[in-house]
Amino acid sequence: MxxxxxxxxxxxxxxxxxxxxxxxxxxxxxxxxxxxxxxxxxxxxxxxxxxxxxxxxxxxxxxxxxxxxxxxxxxxxxxxxxxxxxxxxxxxxxxxxxxxxxxxxxxxxxxxxxxxxxxxxxxxxxxxxxxxxATEARISVPSTQPKLKSAANARTVVWARGAKPVLAFETVRTGVRKDGTPSKLHIITDATTGRKLHRFEAVETGTGNSQYSGQVTLSTTEGGSGFELTDGDRGGHKTYDLNQGRTGTGTLVTDADDTWGDGTGDDRQTAAVDAHYGAAKTWDFYTSELGRDGIAGDGRAAYSRVHFGTGYVNAFWDDSCFCMTYGDGADDKSALTAIDVAGHEMSHGLTAATANLDYAGESGGLNEATSDIFGASVEFYADNATDPGDYLIGEKIDINGDGSPLRYMDQPSKDGGSADYWDENVGDLDVHYSSGVANHFFYLLAEGSGAKTVNGVDYDSPTADGSTVTGIGRQKAYQIWYKALSVYMTSSTDYAGARVATEKAATDLFGAGSAELAAVGAAWTGVAVK
Structure with a gap:
């Protein structure tokens, strides 16, 4: 600041x-x-x-x-x-x-x-x-002519995230990760010394009969030979079938009678129903709860791709195509298309359009947590009896194979890897684990510490210092997070910066002497962010 x-x-x-x-x-x-x-x-x-x-x-x-x-x-x-x-x-x-x-x-x-x-x-x-x-350093480099020869696919940039701006090369290395997720790895190299400065991943991982949400209403468009999964009410969002491919857009999902899927993974339309429904609920949440016109705030729809690869147990957002992609799970019948997963993936696009949090270190954890926060919030907003809102991430998709959720917001360490509290090494964790600090903050801000039951799920959220935090309600909590993300955070925001950003947002929304501002401070202290 x-x-x-x-x-x-x-x-x-x-x-x-x-x-x-x-x-x-x-x-x-x-x-x-x-x-x-x-x-x-x-x-x-x-x-x-x-x-x-x-x-x-x-x-x-x-x-x-x-x-x-x-x-x-x-x-x-x-x-x-x-x-x-x-x-x-x-x-x-x-x-x-x-x-x-x-x-x-x-x-x-x-x-x-x-x-x-x-x-x-x-x-x-x-x-x-x-x-x-994002930096207080004055932007200046001795020369804009690199001393080293760049790779053919590199671009020359000024790297300003270190202590002193330097001339650098940015190279994008494309490939496939171990789990089959596409990779677009950005590598930053000093153009004078050749030293590696930074690296981050650009592909960010996480009436129909749906697999996870029961029978749902879909917005579709009538075409020449039937109906297609094009949502004319929400920017023209389309849902495509990749047919187990890994590239391209795929084929627009169509149906003769506008009744889609059968609620099981045996019907190829079922995954498309869940993806289309999740995208619609996320769009509506952005509109009614955040006052935002779509992911980028410009009324433009993303699109969804289902049936990616074979045995692919993941989902991802790719900003270069402005699209969400879903695998079918290990058995190719359990698509990763639950409501909170759809909200999570679309919210990576929201982050890219606003603070553009760097997908590495503490900012990467904040990036992932933002998607978890809004993914959970979309699930509550959808108010679907088959998949009621909770503070468990991915509980419906059974990605672990034992019925357990992917992540827990009330006590993140219950997943075996996520951090409950901040420490100086948290930025060294994988971003899906360093996100635990912000997820825990959000839960404490919304619901408070201690034992409670919400929508039939039992929670018991501790604090780092044993303090008691009183929640302000989920709606106020996500409004504060959204404002902090959209107008105060930058690409390099860390946990200390997130505390400042959310305190500013709470002040704007509720006033300098408000209980909401005090709760923001108490929740951050509860996860050891001073």
Whole structure:
């Protein structure tokens, strides 16, 4: 966080934000606390007291982005960036209080700056409310000409996630992981010394008769010879059958009479029913609970692919295709398409469109936890009697073969690998295990510590220091997490930074002296994040 800048720069940045706000606020924002979503009209959230803004149209969002990009040079000057730096606008969000949050990537001498992203915050009256940066380092390198020869598929970048920015190569190595998941491994190498600086994975792992949700209503489209799994109500989301292939889009799932699947893995349509239904429920959750128009906030639908490979026991999100992909399980009859899994995978796309948390170290754990948090929240929101909401991740898909869930949010270590509490080594864990700290935080914030039963499931959540945490309710908890993710976190946010981001979000939503803000602090302390 950079709270101070000189008066001239603050005024310039305020002027930029004011111009952008004109492009966004064509109506009157609802009075109240807001959740940070872009929009102009609102409806009250029933149990939290926060205001959920109406969904902004894609055209209005495009106007806001164009206005912000047009004014990016003035913003760069206001922020005191160097003459060789330029800002590229990724997102503009105006919250219920009229605060404009503008998210930028940076370039240096025309080269992408990895770890140079930042978010500016400008109040409705033009006051600067500060800047959140992925790095505080000044972006500068002695030369933009590499001393080493790059590989044919490498691009030259400025690596800004270390202590000092350096010229580097980014190479993408594609392949297949041991479990059959496609891999797009990004490797960052110092362009002067050849030293490996960083690596992260870009492919992020996790009326129909469904396998997990019973009989459900699907939004389909009538075609020339029957019906197809195209959801005209939600951006045109389509569900495809890969037919055990591992590449391409596959074949759009169709049916003659608009009755899909038989509820078992023996019918190929069943997996498509669950995937299509899960995508619809996730879209609706984003819309009604977060005030967000689809994954990227632009009304554009992703698509789903089912029947990936043979004996593939996983699911994944790939931002390059903007799609979710599901395997059929070890027996090829137990597709990984439960509601919380669908919500988890789509939420990797949400993270990519907002904070773009680096998929390694502590930020990678936060990335995975975000998908677990929203996956569980979607399951509660769906209110499906066959798959009621819980704080267990993947409990329906039986990925372990013994009926146990993949992860537990109330006490993550029950899975045998996840961390309950933060320590200085947590970033060294696999991201699916370091995510435990944030999952545990979310459970404590929503439900509190100690023993309780929710929807028939027993939980008993401890704290690192034996303290008692009183929950504020799930809806308030996920509104706080979403606002923190969408307007305060950056690509390099770690657990300490996540505490700061969620405290800012709680302050925005519920006030500086609120019980909700105090609960955020208590929950983080409960997982040893100071």
């Amino acid at each position: 950079t709270p101070h800048m000189n008066t001239r720069r603050a005024a310039a940045l305020a002027a930029v934000a004011a111009m952008v706000a004109v492009g966004v606020q064509t109506g009157t924002a609802t009075a109240g606390t807001g959740n940070g979503a872009t929009g102009t009209t609102g409806t009250s959230a029933s149990s939290s007291g926060a205001t959920i803004l109406g969904v902004n149209t894609a055209a209005r969002r495009t106007t806001a982005l164009r206005a912000a990009q047009s004014d990016a040079p003035a913003a760069a000057e206001a922020l005191g960036l160097g003459s060789q730096e330029k800002l590229i606008v990724r997102d503009v969000i105006t919250d219920a209080r009229g605060t404009v949050h503008t998210r930028y990537e940076r370039t240096y001498a025309g080269l992408p700056v990895l770890g140079g992203d930042l978010v500016t915050h400008t109040a409705s009256d033009g006051r600067s409310k500060g800047v959140d940066r």
